[in-house]
Amino acid sequence: MLPRPPRSSEPTAAEASAWADVLVRRRLVHAAVLAPTGQWLIQDQPDGPVRVLIGPADVVTLTATIQHHTRTLRPENR
Template sequence: MIPRPTRSSESTTAEADAWADVLVRRRLLNAALRTPTGQWLVQHKPDGPVRVLTGSADVVELAATIQHRIRSTRPDSR
């Protein structure tokens, strides 16, 4: 498994909003909602538990983890 590179900058709210939108539209998450406190409520499946993420960086990290999992399980297309 290839390790993911570490981020060099802090994640922004706009970046997290964009990733949350993509993950929900692509049906990789059932729901992702930002609360007024800056926390995020994330649900993977419609009947699954709701996770609380502490901030934008956690949403971007979740997106990176999902993306890494998809790429590492996809058959090599070369």
């Protein structure tokens, strides 16, 4: 796999919100909520602990990590 070029700008709140929605709809996380402070509250499982992500860049990083993990576990990638 080729490495991606670095981003030319920081992720926006709208981008983070879109990715958070995808993570929840695909059931890759249980909940993702934007707090009034701009932080994101992420819960992987209904009874699991809540993680606090500092801002949009952390949500995009989490999404990339989940995507990478999901893709490397597919049978055709082994």
